[in-house]
Amino acid sequence: xxxxxxxxxxxxxxxxxxxxxxxxxxxxxxxxxxxxxxxxxxxxxxxxxxxxxxxxxxxxxxxxxxxxxxxxxxxxxxxxxxxxxxxxxxxxxxxxxxxxxxxxxxxxxxxxxxxxxxxxxxxxxxxxxxxxxxxxxxxxxxxxxxxxxxxxxxxxxxxxxxxxxxxxxxxxxxxxxxxxxxxxxxxxxxxxxxxxxxxxxxxxxxxxxxxxxxxxxxxxxxxxxxxxxxxxxxxxxxxxxxxxxxxxxxxxxxxxxxxxxxxxxxxxxxxxxxxxxxxxxxxxxxxxxxxxxxxxxxxxxxxxxxxxxxxxxxxxxxxxxxxxxxxxxxxxxxxxxxxxxxxxxxxxxxxxxxxxxxxxxxxxx
Ligand SMILES: O=C(O)CCC(=O)C(=O)O
Ligand SMILES: [Fe+2]
Numbered sequence: 001x002x003x004x005x006x007x008x009x010x011x012x013x014x015x016x017x018x019x020x021x022x023x024x025x026x027x028x029x030x031x032x033x034x035x036x037x038x039x040x041x042x043x044x045x046x047x048x049x050x051x052x053x054x055x056x057x058x059x060x061x062x063x064x065x066x067x068x069x070x071x072x073x074x075x076x077x078x079x080x081x082x083x084x085x086x087x088x089x090x091x092x093x094x095x096x097x098x099x100x101x102x103x104x105x106x107x108x109x110x111x112x113x114x115x116x117x118x119x120x121x122x123x124x125x126x127x128x129x130x131x132x133x134x135x136x137x138x139x140x141x142x143x144x145x146x147x148x149x150x151x152x153x154x155x156x157x158x159x160x161x162x163x164x165x166x167x168x169x170x171x172x173x174x175x176x177x178x179x180x181x182x183x184x185x186x187x188x189x190x191x192x193x194x195x196x197x198x199x200x201x202x203x204x205x206x207x208x209x210x211x212x213x214x215x216x217x218x219x220x221x222x223x224x225x226x227x228x229x230x231x232x233x234x235x236x237x238x239x240x241x242x243x244x245x246x247x248x249x250x251x252x253x254x255x256x257x258x259x260x261x262x263x264x265x266x267x268x269x270x271x272x273x274x275x276x277x278x279x280x281x282x283x284x285x286x287x288x289x290x291x292x293x294x295x296x297x298x299x300x301x302x303x304x305x306x307x308x309x310x311x312x313x314x315x316x317x318x319x320x321x322x323x324x325x326x327x328x329x330x331x332x333x334x335x336x337x338x339x340x341x342x343x344x345x346x347x348x349x350x351x352x353x354x355x356x357x358x359x360x361x362x363x364x365x
Pocket of ligand 1 (some may be wrong): 084200202215228230235236277278279289290291
């Protein structure tokens with residue numbers, strides 16, 4: 001990528017500020033209690049409340065001593081560099097499209113503006129089963145398969161080993177999140193039995209106009225939880241809930257950045273919110289990152305959990321099909337649409353509807 005074409009240029013109000021706020025950063029949480037071997041470590045009370053506070057206040061936190069071996073992460077980071085270092089003719093041999101949705105891609109759009117990046121996606125469950133179309137109530141399913149390159153030869157093994165470790169961490173984090181919401185530890189496990197999780201290798205090349213373009217435009221992650229490994233360059237910005245300022249997430253060696261996705265926002269009936277984030281690019285340095293998107297089975301109907309709703313706190317979302325959401329989002333990756341793609345707020349019950357329901361409940365009582 002050389003010159004900045006118009007497709008990359010953000011609208012004025014979404015352009016990044018080059019003065020970076022690193023003030024009060026997202027919380028840093030030490031997970032060593034989880035790996036101490038004690039059977040009830042996951043119910044460590046202060047850990048649970050720290051996670052709950054971070055989810056509520058920020059929707060984002062970093063973890064250290066998370067149990068994912070550093071050598072597995074480094075092996076994948078090295079393979080990712082070698083992969084993106086290949087000539088474009090090689091990389092496009094495993095190009096993603098509407099049928100082969102995993103593989104290499106360099107023309108992704110977020111909110112209909114092109115991202116300054118190239119990516120390689122792979123799924124954990126190969127094949128991943130999803131609805132055959134974006135039609136509501138689609139009963140047929142299709143299989144989505146991985147595409148592996150010849151070079152670098154160790155990429156596939158590095159991907160699979162890394163994914164296995166991070167998946168384990170995701171299950172532990174979901175247990176901590178369940179406890180922080182006052183739910184039984186294993187409340188969420190069942191949703192991930194036939195998971196649609198996938199991992200993305202991101203490469204953000206140096207960009208001649210970091211004031212006009214973004215590596216990834218502002219967005220919320222649509223799944224349940226994201227576990228992100230970023231290198232030491234920096235660029236991820238999180239929209240601070242308290243004042244809407246964009247805050248840079250400072251790289252911490254060997255830490256993972258965790259964020260709550262839209263599904264946890266719905267399950268928790270907005271006790272925890274999925275927070276907007278974006279990636280700034282750099283005129284001198286390339287940057288690499290690896291998000292792991294932890295997603296439930298395609299047949300999951302996402303709705304606020306009964307235990308977390310009540311007459312005073314009625315469900316704020318209408319139930320929706322995760323498979324339909326995922327397939328609709330993936331389709332929108334491949335073309336620039338004239339309309340906004342599927343967003344979680346489309347399923348939000350309006351404040352006036354909520355007030356009406358509440359009013360009715362009161363008048364009946
Ligand atoms: O590269 C990053 O730091 C974050 C990427 C991201 O937010 C995403 O791919 O959803
Ligand atoms: Fe994201």
